[in-house]
Amino acid sequence: MHLLAVVLTALVALLHFYFLVLEMFLWTKPLGRKVFKLTPEFAEASKVLAANQGLYNGFLAAGLLWGLVQGGQPVTLFFLGCVIVAGVYGAATVGRKILFVQALPAALAMVVLLLA
Template identity: 75%
Template sequence: MLMLANVLAALVALLHLYFLVLEMFFWTKPLGRKAFGLKADFAEQSKALAANQGLYNGFLVAGLAWGLMQGAAGAGRPWLLFFLGCVVVAGVFGAATASRKILFVQALPGALALAAVFAL
């Protein structure tokens, strides 16, 4: 179970690192616009907001990485529980306010990792 918890938490961290890159660096580029279904003019107008979102995703990555480095079954467990909980809450809120797709892309992976860490 420890390996599963580590792998799932690491995958969630990598997923949020990907979100950071898309939102901070590729929001107005074809890759970012395609990923989020944006028109060029809207992407340009909202790029500062997207960069801010990306930064917050970076904080999630940092917290998850810190928890993984401390050990999911040891001192890192509370860190992982907190930051994975944040991922789930953000995913549910995003699904309720922006797109239901976020429930599956963000909240579900976070919830699976949270359950695995909680089970340790």
């Protein structure tokens, strides 16, 4: 069960690292525009905001990896909780899909970690 918790948490961290790359480096590129359904004009106008958003996703990924490597369960639970809150907020303000892409994997990892 512990191994499953580690794998799920690592997957959430990798997902947020992917968000960092999309938002900081690919926002105005074809892949970034496709993923987020952006027009070239909107992508260009919002790229600084997206980069900031990507940076925060990188902090979440780093915190989760820190929890797995050195911080232990309390640190990992804290950062999983942050991801869940961000996912719920994003689902409420941006789109429901965020609930399933961001919050659900983190909630699953948190439940498994608590049961481990």
